[in-house]
Amino acid sequence: MINSMRMALSLRVRPTRLRARASGTSTAIGTLIFCVLSFFTETSWADGGAIQFQGDTGQFHVTVFTLPPILSAGLVDVTVLVQDRSNLSPLLDATVTLNLISQGSSDLKKEAWSPPCCALNKAEALTDIPAKLDHAENRLLYGALLQIPYSGAWQLNVNIQRNIQRENVRTLLKVNPPAPPPLTYWHLFILPPLGVVGFILNQNARRRKPPR
Amino acid sequence: MADPANAVFSSWSIPIGPAVTILLSFIFYLRGWIRLQFRVPDRFPVWRLLSFVGGLATVFIAVASPLDAFAGLLLQVHMTQHLLLMMLAPPLILAGAPYLPILSGLPRAFTREVLGPFLVWHPLKRVGRILLHPVFCWIAFVASNVLWHLPFFYELALNSPSWHQVEHLCFLVTGLLFWWHLVLPWPSRPVWPRWAMIPYLVLADLQNTALAAFLTFYERILYPTYEHAPRLWRSNPLDDQAAAGTIMWVPGSIIFLVPAAIIAIRFLSPRSRVVVNEVQFVRVARNRERETTRFLRKIGLDPYPVNRPFDLFRIPVLGRILRAKPFRRGLQATMLMAAGAIVLDGLLGPQISPMNLAGVLPWTHWRGFTVIALLLVGNLFCMVCPFTLARDFARQWLPAKWVWPRPLRNKWLAALLVALYLWAYEAFSLWNSPWLTAWIILSYFLAAILIDGLFQGASFCKYVCPIGQFHFVQSLLSPFEVKVRKPDACRSCQTFDCIRGGPRQRGCELRLFQPKKKSNVDCTFCLDCVQACPHDNVGLIAVLPGKDLWSGEQRSSIGPFASRFDFAILVLVLVFGALTNAAGMIAPVSALFERAQLLFGLPRPVIVALFLLIGMLLVPGALVFATGFLSRRLGGVTVGLKSLISDFGVTLVPLGFGVWLAHLLFHLFTGSHTPIPVMQRVALDLHLPLFNQPDWTIASWAIPQLLDFEILFLDLGLLVSLYAGWKVANRYANENNRALFIFAPWSVLYVLFFLAAIWIVFQPMDMRGTMM
Numbered sequence: 001m002i003n004s005m006r007m008a009l010s011l012r013v014r015p016t017r018l019r020a021r022a023s024g025t026s027t028a029i030g031t032l033i034f035c036v037l038s039f040f041t042e043t044s045w046a047d048g049g050a051i052q053f054q055g056d057t058g059q060f061h062v063t064v065f066t067l068p069p070i071l072s073a074g075l076v077d078v079t080v081l082v083q084d085r086s087n088l089s090p091l092l093d094a095t096v097t098l099n100l101i102s103q104g105s106s107d108l109k110k111e112a113w114s115p116p117c118c119a120l121n122k123a124e125a126l127t128d129i130p131a132k133l134d135h136a137e138n139r140l141l142y143g144a145l146l147q148i149p150y151s152g153a154w155q156l157n158v159n160i161q162r163n164i165q166r167e168n169v170r171t172l173l174k175v176n177p178p179a180p181p182p183l184t185y186w187h188l189f190i191l192p193p194l195g196v197v198g199f200i201l202n203q204n205a206r207r208r209k210p211p212r
Numbered sequence: 213m214a215d216p217a218n219a220v221f222s223s224w225s226i227p228i229g230p231a232v233t234i235l236l237s238f239i240f241y242l243r244g245w246i247r248l249q250f251r252v253p254d255r256f257p258v259w260r261l262l263s264f265v266g267g268l269a270t271v272f273i274a275v276a277s278p279l280d281a282f283a284g285l286l287l288q289v290h291m292t293q294h295l296l297l298m299m300l301a302p303p304l305i306l307a308g309a310p311y312l313p314i315l316s317g318l319p320r321a322f323t324r325e326v327l328g329p330f331l332v333w334h335p336l337k338r339v340g341r342i343l344l345h346p347v348f349c350w351i352a353f354v355a356s357n358v359l360w361h362l363p364f365f366y367e368l369a370l371n372s373p374s375w376h377q378v379e380h381l382c383f384l385v386t387g388l389l390f391w392w393h394l395v396l397p398w399p400s401r402p403v404w405p406r407w408a409m410i411p412y413l414v415l416a417d418l419q420n421t422a423l424a425a426f427l428t429f430y431e432r433i434l435y436p437t438y439e440h441a442p443r444l445w446r447s448n449p450l451d452d453q454a455a456a457g458t459i460m461w462v463p464g465s466i467i468f469l470v471p472a473a474i475i476a477i478r479f480l481s482p483r484s485r486v487v488v489n490e491v492q493f494v495r496v497a498r499n500r501e502r503e504t505t506r507f508l509r510k511i512g513l514d515p516y517p518v519n520r521p522f523d524l525f526r527i528p529v530l531g532r533i534l535r536a537k538p539f540r541r542g543l544q545a546t547m548l549m550a551a552g553a554i555v556l557d558g559l560l561g562p563q564i565s566p567m568n569l570a571g572v573l574p575w576t577h578w579r580g581f582t583v584i585a586l587l588l589v590g591n592l593f594c595m596v597c598p599f600t601l602a603r604d605f606a607r608q609w610l611p612a613k614w615v616w617p618r619p620l621r622n623k624w625l626a627a628l629l630v631a632l633y634l635w636a637y638e639a640f641s642l643w644n645s646p647w648l649t650a651w652i653i654l655s656y657f658l659a660a661i662l663i664d665g666l667f668q669g670a671s672f673c674k675y676v677c678p679i680g681q682f683h684f685v686q687s688l689l690s691p692f693e694v695k696v697r698k699p700d701a702c703r704s705c706q707t708f709d710c711i712r713g714g715p716r717q718r719g720c721e722l723r724l725f726q727p728k729k730k731s732n733v734d735c736t737f738c739l740d741c742v743q744a745c746p747h748d749n750v751g752l753i754a755v756l757p758g759k760d761l762w763s764g765e766q767r768s769s770i771g772p773f774a775s776r777f778d779f780a781i782l783v784l785v786l787v788f789g790a791l792t793n794a795a796g797m798i799a800p801v802s803a804l805f806e807r808a809q810l811l812f813g814l815p816r817p818v819i820v821a822l823f824l825l826i827g828m829l830l831v832p833g834a835l836v837f838a839t840g841f842l843s844r845r846l847g848g849v850t851v852g853l854k855s856l857i858s859d860f861g862v863t864l865v866p867l868g869f870g871v872w873l874a875h876l877l878f879h880l881f882t883g884s885h886t887p888i889p890v891m892q893r894v895a896l897d898l899h900l901p902l903f904n905q906p907d908w909t910i911a912s913w914a915i916p917q918l919l920d921f922e923i924l925f926l927d928l929g930l931l932v933s934l935y936a937g938w939k940v941a942n943r944y945a946n947e948n949n950r951a952l953f954i955f956a957p958w959s960v961l962y963v964l965f966f967l968a969a970i971w972i973v974f975q976p977m978d979m980r981g982t983m984m
Contacts, residue, residue, distance in 0.1 A: 083442065188923040
């Protein structure tokens with residue numbers, strides 16, 4: 001008890017020094033938190049994204065989203081909102097499947113680059129891909145992750161079945177060539193230069209004497 | 213989940229980045245708060261902790277709850293999310309007075325070495341003062357609020373997840389700046405008089421009201437995304453916009469005006485003077501301390517104000533289990549049974565690697581889990597080693613009386629065996645041959661039993677076992693070490709039981725004298741010393757990973773690294789072996805092997821031997837010697853080249869470990885589920901009706917983000933190697949300029965190694981251990 005009091009008092013006599021450091025401390029902690037946050041910033045899938053199709057078919061009102069909004073060959077997140085046409089309430093007991101059909105020849109198209117761990121895992125089947133409710137963050141959306149093999153025009157067919165009703169909507173997707181891997185992964189290569197710059201600043205800060 | 217309401221409320225997702233940041237902030241704050249609580253109890257009562265936790269929880273709710281999931285469909289939901297980030301979370305976080313607790317809660321080495329110099333750095337303090345000036349804070353908050361609500365920026369955030377996160381970060385940071393001057397987290401002091409906060413708040417409210425009124429009464433839809441968004445339950449986008457404006461207006465204004473009113477009332481009230489005498493102060497502090505102790509016990513924490521390193525053995529139940537001898541023996545017995553099953557299946561089962569236990573468990577899973585253990589704890593494989601269990605059993609009949617020959621008491625033999633293993637692995641595709649794998653395991657048992665059965669101590673572990681050497685070297689980066697708790701207790705020790713042992717417990721067979729043991733090298737985590745110490749003075753203690761790479765200290769058994777060229781060669785074989793071993797599985801190198809076989813007509817083992825000779829010995833050897841030579845010349849170092857290489861060679865361990873991690877975790881993740889069908893097959897072979905028919909097309913954990921982690925390991929490896937190299941260079945030269953000259957050639961070597969590793973991880977690879 002006496003010890004903790006002494007410690008408390010010893011801290012108590014130095015508030016000015018603490019205060020003087022407070023701005024630097026908060027900036028440093030803020031920078032640290034910002035760096036951590038920026039490093040962990042990730043593209044979250046299944047948030048909806050750009051609307052590729054919206055319209056009525058049979059008893060359904062259908063909205064198709066893709067993420068990223070500007071499509072490139074590679075992984076694309078497709079989500080579908082199925083609503084009752086009459087009252088626009090979301091329907092969660094339908095079966096939704098996706099078909100992706102290439103439009104035109106694949107000779108001049110640029111192939112998508114997959115990370116090595118997925119290179120042999122490519123989904124050859126681009127038809128009858130089930131879109132599931134638990135895929136997206138938003139549990140009202142049916143979603144699936146599609147691997148678009150190469151750039152060009154692709155037709156996305158969305159098949160919806162609910163009880164005896166079976167409907168289909170189509171939309172054309174313009175898929176750009178994939179970005180080169182170093183560009184895609186640039187954010188992972190900035191850690192070493194950032195670390196080195198931080199270290200140089202740290203050494204610089206060590207060497208400088210505080211002004212009187 | 214056919215009910216939409218349920219679906220809405222279950223639309224939670226945990227974004228990794230923010231969740232990790234929130235968790236880390238909480239851990240560091242709590243750790244620091246506990247410490248400060250005993251030093252300045254009146255400054256850090258329990259409500260500060262609760263307030264900080266409440267602030268973090270608010271941020272989490274904003275970014276992980278259905279608010280985030282529906283922000284793109286409904287503007288009012290999006291507005292609520294922003295309100296939480298700007299108006300609620302920042303004051304709660306600041307009321308926790310977070311910077312002193314976080315500073316005290318961060319690892320001490322990090323605070324001292326990394327943050328410390330910045331805290332007293334004048335330019336940063338000047339930036340801090342500008343950032344925390346009330347005018348800047350007010351402008352930043354208002355500008356952020358207005359700019360992000362302009363249709364161009366709002367649409368940008370809605371259409372790009374990355375910009376959306378930037379927007380959220382912007383709201384949170386400017387919110388923290390704005391509320392700083394109102395909450396004044398201790399020990400900051402007011403820059404302006406308190407009454408000035410009234411116009412500060414009222415003006416901010418005016419801006420907020422204007423923006424909210426515009427949103428509420430504007431008769432067109434401001435943001436096109438919401439115009440086209442699907443209308444859930446026939447919601448009207450214009451009504452939605454008006455509701456969003458109202459949310460911004462009413463709760464927003466309340467949050468601004470209530471503190472303004474409180475400040476005004478306090479300003480107008482007569483000041484109460486409270487004289488606190490010493491007795492009262494002591495009583496208050498004592499009550500606070502009691503209250504905190506009670507609170508900490510209630511939430512399951514041990515209240516102690518002393519700074520002592522984290523010791524795994526001190527964790528209430530887990531610690532006892534970990535150090536119990538039967539626990540270790542039980543794990544060893546399990547591993548022994550697994551080894552038996554692998555050997556039997558390898559010899560008798562189908563000779564298709566992904567269908568056989570011997571093709572899956574040792575090469576894909578065991579290697580993957582041991583590197584994870586090395587990264588998170590330490591040399592756990594040696595702790596549960598099945599070979600030493602068999603050895604201990606066989607020692608009942610074998611004499612173990614000879615002394616290991618003096619010329620072999622070094623790491624040369626081990627380095628040679630590691631190189632041989634790496635050659636055999638590639639030359640005979642060991643991973644693809646269950647039969648050979650089984651024989652290797654059997655040979656291992658035989659070697660361990662014979663060597664340790666004939667020679668004293670753990671000669672096999674220390675001088676022969678290639679697996680042990682791998683773990684010794686990589687565990688230089690492990691966060692835990694078997695070491696003494698209180699060095700003072702060892703100073704008065706006369707019995708040295710930790711190394712000599714006692715009547716009931718043997719001492720360290722690897723001849724590691726605990727008080728002089730400075731690293732994990734040569735430590736098998738057998739915990740004999742823990743059992744032998746009569747003072748209970750040996751723990752499994754948290755250390756700064758990698759600290760031994762640059763310390764240059766005399767350490768028990770191994771000595772200083774500079775005097776152990778044999779150890780440096782072992783390290784270099786393992787480091788460059790990591791690169792060649794990973795290169796062996798990529799398509800360009802496989803093609804090179806095939807082309808070379810066709811061109812020269814040589815068998816594969818010879819081609820692989822040539823490849824390893826060039827890639828693992830000649831080129832790295834030449835590079836390391838050239839680097840050492842340049843470093844010595846440029847820096848004017850007087851010590852011999854061998855010593856310099858020995859010292860700097862060890863600094864390559866983080867890079868090598870990064871490659872091993874990337875490589876072995878790649879296999880673990882791509883072949884994660886493969887033991888399931890193999891076990892189903894084994895059960896069917898044994899006519900055990902336990903499982904269904906094997907599903908050979910079973911999924912795996914192979915996710916695109918795996919590449920991110922692989923690169924992250926390499927990044928961290930490069931950074932730690934660079935840091936270790938710099939520290940070693942500083943040891944050789946007191947002046948920084950000379951240190952730079954000594955360090956520069958090594959830094960080039962690190963970067964070259966890193967680039968080679970990066971090139972490898974981007975190549976198409978074989979899916980070893982899977983059916984693909």
